Amino acid sequence: MCSRRCPSIPTCVSPKARARSRFFPSKDFVSRPGTSSRGRSTRLRSAASMQRPSPMFAVCLWLLLGACAGEGGEKSIPSVDLAALEPALARRIELAVAELRGDPDGAESWKRLGLLYESNDYLGLAAECYREAIERRSAPELWYRLGIALSSAGLREQAAEAMARCVELEDGYAPAHWRLGSYRFDLNEFEAAEHSFRKALEADPKHLGGWSGLARVQLQRGEGEEAVETLESALKVKPGAPLVRKLLRSAYFEAGRLAEARALHVPWERIGSMGGDPWQREIRSLRRKTPMELALERLLTRDYQGVVDVMEPFVRENPRDPNAYAYLASGYNGLGRGGLARQTIATALEKDADSIVLLRVLAALHRGANELPQALEVLTRILEIDGLDLDAWRQKGDLEARAGRDADALESWQRIVRFDERDDELLLRIARTQLRLERWTDAQGTFERLIRLGAQRASACTGLAEALVALGRADEARRILERAPELDPGGEALRRRLAGETEPGRDG
Known part of the structure; x- marks a missing residue:
């Protein structure tokens, strides 16, 4: 038994808070990751927080408790x-x-x-367990967990050291480079942060954390045009990503492109994932699910009554949360209570008329009832608010095509391929629509683009040949069909017809 007296936790901490962690301040005492912002020191604390245990106190307490345990010869x-x-x-x-x-x-x-302690916000206990695990096996995923726990406790310098050790052991894991870059950014180490974000993109060019982090560094330096270029590249990787759109608006302002910034109205929306992070799966499986997560899970499994059961009390407690109303309306609609679903959305829109989330659900309700003009009106409203909502452009184009408005559908779909150049299914629809509208040269270019992508080859060869025939270039069309590795039934019929036109006695 240790004979030393360890420092007691200050009396201003409640018994419940004291139970959370013996070593670090709980989540109530420290800011969560990513709370710092440009122009504000992460070291500033409110008067209330100055009465709470500091990270230095926590570390000293941790070391003293470890010494007490060691005197007995047995690790506690x-x-x-x-x-x-x-x-x-x-x-x-x-x-x-x-x-x-x-x-x-x-x-x-x-x-x-x-993991069990971390998932329940006992961050100091979690950190001690991870350190003990590392003493027995210095693996990158253990350093990763230690870094996240320390960061969540507000200890960014220690978190950065742990994450740096992680990337030394595993250089190819993009989320670790992104987190290290984020910690360094919050420590005002911008050059080191940029290096980490670029390493994240080297490991995974599709990792949004790397793109957004690099743009944040560029904005911090006042490099508006560079940030715009970075974020536009990110939108090609993941069109419509909420965080990228938010940062892009800031970049437009920084670059002095005020008209574009004002046109890009970005309402509140969940940021979403930065990218795949397999090392986070274990901790996610242990965390208690929020009502929103439960509602989404039940919505995906079509348990609509379960959605309603979860969201009705949640909406009563959170009457200004547009996402809650959106889930609740979706649950009502799934149960066949369309009138109640529309009433729910109408009530929520009275509080937030520009909520993209609510308008999307309303458009879906109109679309499900085959009310195409009303659905198109709502989608047009969404695009007035956010012209980069690519999903809304796609839905608008699909509904315009159903209504026989091919020219309008074509314009809507072309908005999407400006950002997502490799969507071969959409490119095929665009090319076929161009054929129907007799825009032969445009169709030729789109089909050639598909062939260069190596996608939809059979349909693309047929369509390209049709366009060339319409342009009076039958010989080129014939050669394309003869060289095609495969053809669809339409292509086979066209090939036979063109071959027949060159038989003896058929050439005029």
């Missing part, structure tokens, strides 16, 4: 007051601690307990 297992927890969580922690007692030298046992 970090734990909390189980009586203060929900029974289910207490039982899970109890089982994980028991498993660790049976395998105190196993890195995986320490990691599993750390």
Whole structure:
């Protein structure tokens, strides 16, 4: 038993908060990752926060407690007051601690307990478990978890050190480079942050975190045009990404392109994922799901009554959340209660008339009822608010095509391919529409583009040949069909017809 007296936690901390972590301030005491912004020091704290335990106090307490444990010759297992927890969580922690007692030298046992603590915001306990796991096996994914836990506790310098060790061991994991870049950015180490973001893009050119991080560095330096170029490249990787659109608006302002900035109205919307992160799967599986996550899960499995059961009380508690109304209306609609779904959306639009989320659901309700003019009107409204909403452009084009408005559909679809040049199915629809409108030269160019992409080859060869025939270039069309590795039935028929026209006695 340790004879030293360890510092007690200040009396201003409630018993419930004290149970959260013996070592670091809980999530109530520190800012979450990414809360710093340009022009504001991450070291500034409010008067209230100055009464709370500081990270330095937490680290000292951690070291002293470790010394106390060491005097007894036996490593203590970090734990909390189980009586203060929900029974289910207490039982899970109890089982994980028991498993660790049976395998105190196993890195995986320490990691599993750390994951359980981290998923419930016991960040100091999680960090200690990850350090113990690293002592037994210095693996990149363990350093990754330690870095995230330290960052969530507000200890960015230590988090950056841990994440730097992670990328030393595994240089090809883009999310680790992105997180390291984010930590360095918040520490005002902009050159190092830029290096990390570029490393993330080297590892995965589709990782939005790398693109957005690089743009943030450029904006910090006042390089507006460079940031615009970076973000436009990101939109080609993932068209319509919410975070990219938000940053692009800022970049337009920075570059002095005020008209474009004002035209790009970006309402509130969930940021979404930065990119795939397999090392986060374990922690996600342990975290308690939010009502929104439960609603989405049930919506995807068509459990519409389950959606309603979750969202009705949530809407009552959060009457200004447009996403809550959107989920609730979708649940009502799935149950065949279309009138109630529309009433729900109308109520929400009274609070936020420019909510893209609500307008999308309203457009879907009109589309499901085959009310094409009303659906098109709502989609037009969405595009007035956000001209880069590529999904709205696609839906608008599809509805215009259904209504027989081929020229309008063509214009809507072409808005999309400006940002997503490799959508071969959409390119094929554009090319066929150009044929129907007898825009032969445009159709030729689109079909040739498809062939260069190596996509839709059979249909593209047939369409290109049709366009060339219409332009009076039958010999070229014949050669294309003869050399094509495969043809669809229309292409075979055209090839036979063109071959027949060159038989003896058929050439005039």
